[in-house]
Amino acid sequence: MEKETRRGYVSEDEREFYQASGISLLKRAQEEIFWLLERGYPIKSASVFVGNHHLLSERQRLALVRATSPAAAIAQRVEKLMDQEEMLDGRTVCIDGFNLIITLETALSDSTLIRCMDGTVRDLAGLRGTYRLIDKTDEAVRLVGTQLEKRHVGRAVFYLDAPVSNSGRLRARILELMEGRSFETVVELVPNADVILEKEELVATSDAIILNHCKSWINLASDILADQGNVQRHLIDLSDVTRIMDTKK
Known part of the structure; x- marks a missing residue:
């Protein structure tokens, strides 16, 4: 039997989140970070300043960095977002493979996720050049396949960073699990997935830099989790744009 692994789980989250x-x-600190962003401060400097003031842990600071964006960036991303109900009949979706699968593995592990100001769901697990398949990987891939069929996708292209460990194994597993689906599946091992995805349309990712540059995107992780209410127990909502925007005044 495969060992059970909780992707992204940290015991201190029970207290901090x-x-x-x-x-x-967290919400008070987020308002302060947003106030600084709107006045031209870089996110790193703003998070350090506010984090030090409130004695936040590194993980709390990471959550705030991932959750908080300037108003202009949020507006730009929302404008390029394809509606969840819009069918993608026969079209090609470009998927940020590690980004999406790790988020879903984190959800299936009942670990911390953050709903962010731009509507995305982001994890705190991180990917630092190492990855291994876990007991949640197959289910994560299946959930992706089910959602893509629901949207009538014609072709799904997964981009995986080749330098990341076990990228080849994940590629093989995706192809195996997607066999028999109603859409064509391609998995590309590339030196840097971000560089490719920044130029594409219908991109499935929560990566902020990619979202800022791509032509259009779908909020695939969020859409999948919306259909899986049982895996959202530890989804921390830091997405209240109206509350945060009031700090601009």
């Missing part, structure tokens, strides 16, 4: 006091602190 799931208690009312911790969530309240």
Whole structure:
């Protein structure tokens, strides 16, 4: 039997993210970071300044960096977003493979996820050149396949960073699990997936830089999780744009 692994799980999250006091602190810090972003401060400097002031952990700071964006960037991303209900009849979707699958593995592991100001769902697991398949990988890939069929996709191209460990194994597993689906599946091993995806349309990713540059995108991870209510228990909502925008005044 394959060993059970909880992707992205950190025990301290119970205190830092799931208690009312911790969530309240995060939201207050987020408002302050957003205020600084709107006045031209880089996200790194803003998160360090606010994080030091509130004595936030590195993981709390990471969550705030991933959740918070300037108003102009949010507006640009929302404008390029394809509606969840819009069918993609016969079209090609370009998928940021590691980005999407790790987020879904994290959800299936009941670990912390962040709903962000731009509507995306981001994990805190990170990918630092190493990856291994876990007991949640197959189900994550199946969920992707089911959602793509639901949207009537014609072709799905997964881009995986070749330098990341086990990228070849993940490629083989995706192709095996997608066999028999109603759409064509291609998995490309490339030196840098981001560079390719930044130029594409109908991109499935939560990577902020890719979202800023791509022609259009679909919020695939969020759409999948919306259909899987049982895996959203640890989804921390830092997406309230109206609340945060009030700090501009």
